[in-house]
Structure formats: C-alpha cells, structure tokens
Amino acid sequence: MSEQTWQPKIVAFLCNWCSYAGADLAGVSRMQYPPSIRVVRVPCSGRINPLFLVAALQNGADGVLVSGCHPGDCHYLSGNLVARRKFAVVKNLLEYVGIEPGRVQFSWVSASEGGRFAALIAQVTEDVRRLGPQKRLAKVL
Amino acid sequence: MRDLANDIRMIAKDLFDQKRLDTLVGFEKGSAGARCRPVLIASAAEARSLAWDATCSNNLAVYLPFLFQRPPQRKGAEIPLPKVGFVVKGCDLRSIVALVKEKQAPRENLVLIGVPCRGMVDERKLAAAIDGAEIASLEDGDEKIAAALADGRSVSLGREEMLQDACLTCQQPVPEGVDVLIEGEARPVGDNGDSLVKSFAALAVSERWMRFQQEISRCIRCYACRQACPTCYCKECFAEMNSPAWIGVSTELTDAMIFHLIRIFHQAGRCVECDACMRACPMGIDLRTFTKKIAADVRELFGFTPGFDLETPPPLVTFTEDDSQEFITEPHKT
Numbered sequence: 001m002s003e004q005t006w007q008p009k010i011v012a013f014l015c016n017w018c019s020y021a022g023a024d025l026a027g028v029s030r031m032q033y034p035p036s037i038r039v040v041r042v043p044c045s046g047r048i049n050p051l052f053l054v055a056a057l058q059n060g061a062d063g064v065l066v067s068g069c070h071p072g073d074c075h076y077l078s079g080n081l082v083a084r085r086k087f088a089v090v091k092n093l094l095e096y097v098g099i100e101p102g103r104v105q106f107s108w109v110s111a112s113e114g115g116r117f118a119a120l121i122a123q124v125t126e127d128v129r130r131l132g133p134q135k136r137l138a139k140v141l
Numbered sequence: 142m143r144d145l146a147n148d149i150r151m152i153a154k155d156l157f158d159q160k161r162l163d164t165l166v167g168f169e170k171g172s173a174g175a176r177c178r179p180v181l182i183a184s185a186a187e188a189r190s191l192a193w194d195a196t197c198s199n200n201l202a203v204y205l206p207f208l209f210q211r212p213p214q215r216k217g218a219e220i221p222l223p224k225v226g227f228v229v230k231g232c233d234l235r236s237i238v239a240l241v242k243e244k245q246a247p248r249e250n251l252v253l254i255g256v257p258c259r260g261m262v263d264e265r266k267l268a269a270a271i272d273g274a275e276i277a278s279l280e281d282g283d284e285k286i287a288a289a290l291a292d293g294r295s296v297s298l299g300r301e302e303m304l305q306d307a308c309l310t311c312q313q314p315v316p317e318g319v320d321v322l323i324e325g326e327a328r329p330v331g332d333n334g335d336s337l338v339k340s341f342a343a344l345a346v347s348e349r350w351m352r353f354q355q356e357i358s359r360c361i362r363c364y365a366c367r368q369a370c371p372t373c374y375c376k377e378c379f380a381e382m383n384s385p386a387w388i389g390v391s392t393e394l395t396d397a398m399i400f401h402l403i404r405i406f407h408q409a410g411r412c413v414e415c416d417a418c419m420r421a422c423p424m425g426i427d428l429r430t431f432t433k434k435i436a437a438d439v440r441e442l443f444g445f446t447p448g449f450d451l452e453t454p455p456p457l458v459t460f461t462e463d464d465s466q467e468f469i470t471e472p473h474k475t
Contacts, residue, residue, distance in 0.1 A: 050406050051379060051387055054399045058388070065470075071462065081460040088442055089409045089435065089457070091468050093402065096342055096434045098350025107470040119472035136350060139395045 008062035008128040012037040012121075013052065015045045015080070018069035018110045025114035033118040034125040037065065044068065046079030050090040053104055057137040063103050063128035067120070070108040080108070099136060102127040145256055146193040148323045149228055152254055156226060156321075157185035162252055166204050167228035168197045175279040175288070176264070179204070191228070195281040198261035198305060200417040201227055202236035202371035209246040222250050230258040232307070232415035234316040235447050236371035239411045242455060245374065255319030257327035260300075260308035262286065265425065267303055271296055306429060307416035310334030317449040334414075338437045341430055353398070353431070359424040360397040362390065366428060367404060369421035372411040379403060405432050410456040412436045413447050 014020040020041050026033065038061075042048060045068025053064045066087065068080040087106045095101050105124050109117045128134075149167065156162045169180040169190045177197045181204070182188060208225050225246070227237060234253065241248050262279070267288070275291035286303055288296045301309075308314075314327040341349065364380070367373045379387050380400050389396040414436050419428045439445050442465055443456040 051399075051403055054402060055387055058395050058399060071466070078460060081462070081464070082458070084464055084466055085443065085457055085460055086409075088465060088468055089438055090406055092438050092442075093406055093434060095346075096338075096349065097353040097398075097402065097431060098346050098348075100346055105470045106468060107472070116472055120470065123472045124470065137395050137398065139389075139393065141393075 006129065006133075007034065008036050008125060008133070009060065010037045010063040010065055010121075010124060010128055011040060011056040011061040012065040012067065013040050013042050013045075013048055014109075015047075015068040015075075016041055016043050017075035018073065018108075019045075019067035019117070021111035022067075022109040022113050022117040025111065026117040027114075029114045031114055031118040033121040036125040036128075037121055044074065044076050044079035045083040045087075046074075046076065048083060048086070050086065053090065054094075054137060057099075057103070057134060058139045060134075060138050062131075062134040063105070063124060065105050065107065065120075065124050067107045067109045067117075070110055073110060100131050102131055103134060145323055145325050146191060148325075149193055149254060149256065150188050150191045152321050152323070153182070153188040153191055153226065153228075154185045156252060156254075157188060161224060162226045163223040164208065165191075165226035165228070165252075166201050166208075167191045167226075167254075168193060168199075168201075171196075175276045193228070193256060195259070195262045195279065195286065195300075196264075197230070198264075198420060200236055200369070200371050200413075200415045201229065201233045202240060203369060203417065205237060205240050205371065206245045206374040209250070222247065224250050224252060226252040226254060228254045228256060229316050229319060230256055230261075231311060231313040231316050232258075232413050233371075234319065234449060235313065235413040236415065238318075238449055238451055239372055239413070239447050239455070240374075241451060243372075243411075248451065251320075253316070253319040253321070255316035255322040257316070257323070257325045258308070258311070258314045259326060260304040260311065260314070260328045262303050263305040264420070266305075267298070270298055270303065305416060305420075306334070307414055307419075310414070312446070313448065318451075334433065335437045335440075337430060338434050341434075354394065356426050356428075356431075357398045357401055358394055359426055360392060360401065361424060362392050362397060362400065363423060365421040365423060366418035369417040370408070371415075371417065372408060373404070401428075401431065405435050408432065409435045410439045410443070410445060411447060 056064050074080045107120050153165055165182050168177040170192045171178040177192050179199050277289045277291045280287040286298045286300050310333055388399050445456040
C-alpha cells in the first residue's frame with residue numbers, strides 16, 4: 001500500500017462514561033473521522049494497566065490512544081486523576097527507551113464532545129501515519 | 142577505624158537476650174572469596190557469626206515480605222507475627238519503609254539496627270581490577286582497599302573507584318528513624334546521578350531504542366532482577382500469569398523488553414536505586430540506565446523520593462488536582 005492510503009491500526013481505550021459516549025455522539029452526529037481505531041471500552045481510564053498499552057503494540061497495533069473523562073469529571077471521582085500520574089510515568093518511560101513519541105497518546109474527551117473526539121482521532125491517525133507501521137514492539141514469529 | 146561488626150554483634154546479642162527479637166537478618170562471612178552473605182539468625186549465640194564490611198551490598202529488605210507471610214488465620218486464634226530485626230544501610234531502610242507503607246509488615250514488629258554506610262564494593266569492578274583473580278581477604282581502609290589474593294599477591298585499590306555506581310550517587314547513606322543506630326562514618330552525599338538519565342535521554346530516539354534493544358537482547362529471563370528487588374514481591378507476577386498470558390515466557394526480544402518495561406514501571410515511586418536488580422543480573426545487563434529513569438521521573442513529576450518517612454503516601458496511589466498534564470493530546474481546533 002502506498003503512503004497515502006496506508007491506514008494505521010490504532011487501539012483506543014475509551015472510558016465508558018465520557019470518551020465512549022463522546023465517540024457515540026460523534027457517530028450519531030455523523031461526524032467524519034478516519035476508520036483507524038479499534039475501540040476497547042473500559043470502565044474508567046483508571047482501569048488502564050500499562051501492560052494493556054504495550055500488549056496492544058506487541059500484538060501489532062501501530063498506535064495506542066487512551067481517553068477518559070476530563071480531570072474532575074470522573075464518574076468514580078478520582079479514577080482519572082490517579083491514572084494521570086500513571087500515564088505521565090509510563091509515557092515518559094516508553095519514550096525514554098525509544099518508542100517514538102506519538103505512538104502512545106493520552107487525551108480527555110467528555111460525552112458532549114463529539115467534535116473533539118473526531119478531531120482527536122484525525123490528529124492521532126495523522127501522527128501515527130507519519131511514523132509508519134509500528135515494528136519496534138510488534139512480535140513477529 | 143571503628144569495628145562496626147563488633148557493635149552489630151553486641152547489639153544483636155542484647156536484643157535476643159532481652160527477648161525483643163525472634164529472627165535477625167544480617168550478614169555473615171561468605172565461604173568463598175571475601176564476600177559477605179545474608180544470614181538469618183534466631184538466637185543470641187548465633188550473633189557471633191554476624192559480620193560487616195565493604196561487601197555487604199545486598200538489599201536485605203528483600204527477605205521482609207517472606208518473613209511476614211502466614212496462612213489465613215482463624216479469628217481469635219491468630220498466630221502472632223514474629224519480631225524481626227534487620228541490619229540496615231540507608232538503601233535497605235528505604236526499601237523497608239516502602240514495604241511497611243504497603244502493609245507488608247507492621248513497623249512495631251520490626252527492630253531496625255542502622256549502620257551508616259561508606260558505600261559498598263562493586264564485585265564486577267573489583268574483579269576487573271584484579272583480572273578475575275580469587276580473593277582471599279579484603280582489608281577496608283579509609284581510602285584504599287587492600288586485597289590479599291589467593292595466589293599470595295596483595296593489591297591495593299582505590300576505594301572510591303571500587304564502589305558501586307549506586308553508592309557513588311547515594312543520597313541517604315545514614316539510615317534515619319531506626320531503633321538502634323550504630324555510630325560510624327558515612328559517605329558524604331554527592332551528586333544524585335540523574336545526569337545518567339539526562340545524557341541517555343539526549344540521544345536520538347532510534348539510538349535509544351537500539352541501545353535498549355542491545356541491552357535487553359542479552360536477557361535470559363531468569364527473573365533474578367525481580368527476585369533480588371525488595372519491592373518486587375507479588376505472589377503472582379504478570380510475567381507468569383497464564384490467564385491471560387500477557388507475555389510469552391521465552392527470551393523472544395519483544396517479550397523480554399515488555400517484561401523489563403513493566404517491571405521497571407512497577408517500581409515507580411518505590412525504587413530506592415539500590416541496584417539490587419543489576420547486581421543480581423547474571424548477564425550484566427545495564428539495568429541502571431533504565432531503572433533510574435523511573436526514580437528520576439517520580440522525583441521530577443511528583444517531587445517524591447522514597448525516604449525514611451512512613452507518613453507520605455506512595456506517589457502513584459495518590460494525586461493532586463494540579464498534576465502536570467502536558468503530555469495530554471489536545472486536538473487542534475478544526
């Protein structure tokens with residue numbers, strides 16, 4: 001496939017209460033965004049174990065996106081605030097050992113932000129497309 | 142120089158005599174070379190075997206979770222937890238504090254004998270300096286270490302050059318908040334060694350990846366790093382889970398890399414930079430460059446250094462509302 005048409009595979013971990021509903025809103029509002037994401041619904045961004053992110057990359061994902069409620073809006077009050085610390089540490093570590101910045105991204109999308117969700121996916125897809133297929137952690141047997 | 146070993150023996154004997162201890166974890170002379178090895182003793186008589194010198198590098202906190210494990214107890218008929226003593230350096234104590242915070246042992250069941258640390262000898266640097274010759278005994282001086290070799294030669298080595306990197310950058314060589322603090326000289330606190338992380342981070346992404354890959358490609362997945370680490374005590378490690386099987390068990394490179402990434406991540410806010418993982422590695426993998434990153438990050442992002450204080454919660458179980466979130470992707474307005 002040529003550079004232009006290559007569609008990256010991005011695993012998107014979306015929290016049930018905000019980002020998943022935001023994705024739903026983008027859908028019912030018929031907003032266009034690239035068909036690059038595979039959504040995994042999680043109860044809260046606090047549910048994300050960094051192992052999920054690297055496991056996705058190992059199993060062939062070209063990028064990973066994690067999105068939860070905006071800080072302060074967590075359905076479980078502080079799930080995303082504890083997660084934010086975890087994300088900061090794990091993102092730094094992955095980039096430190098040499099995973100390209102942009103492969104693993106984190107964002108906040110609320111249930112009313114369908115437009116933001118569509119724009120986010122377009123942007124993340126573009127970032128990952130620019131990086132090309134993810135080969136560093138992908139397991140090839 | 143003061144004979145710290147003798148002080149430790151006296152204190153240990155007193156503690157056993159006063160029935161304040163069931164077990165004591167310390168060091169004794171090893172059987173080969175000049176190395177000390179960890180020992181568990183259970184009586185005043187055994188206290189005679191305790192030793193202390195510049196080869197007591199192990200982090201003894203690694204034995205703590207194991208000593209406080211017991212099967213589920215019937216209510217009203219609980220077997221009391223043992224009273225366990227530890228001979229601790231700064232790093233051992235910081236690991237013990239991290240474990241107490243994680244409820245691996247109640248502080249009141251621990252009797253801590255603190256020893257100010259002048260830094261411990263790096264086995265690998267020592268072996269390189271004497272071309273791997275067998276050592277009969279080591280004499281620790283103020284600035285020199287005199288090694289008597291098995292073949293009769295004797296060598297004098299600069300103490301500072303023989304110390305472990307972890308000791309050279311140690312920030313807390315004197316254990317604070319122990320029950321008995323032995324008087325002695327401690328290493329002056331110098332640079333914290335974060336420059337190692339900074340210089341690695343300054344390399345290009347692909348160069349960093351290449352180095353990481355090169356180091357980890359030597360990993361044989363023996364898990365010695367995990368076993369030697371005091372804060373790696375999970376009964377079921379993600380590396381061995383089989384439902385779901387997160388990573389393969391072979392030495393396949395991505396599996397090994399993920400094992401190390403997650404192992405290092407799990408040390409966030411708990412790593413005391415004692416380098417036990419690196420000492421234990423039979424392949425001599427430079428784990429320090431990578432493990433140190435997590436400690437440096439926690440310091441920088443959350444202003445937290447694992448220390449002697451039992452009150453501050455570990456940084457990754459808490460939060461503040463204004464934690465940095467510069468890393469969050471903000472989509473451009475369309």
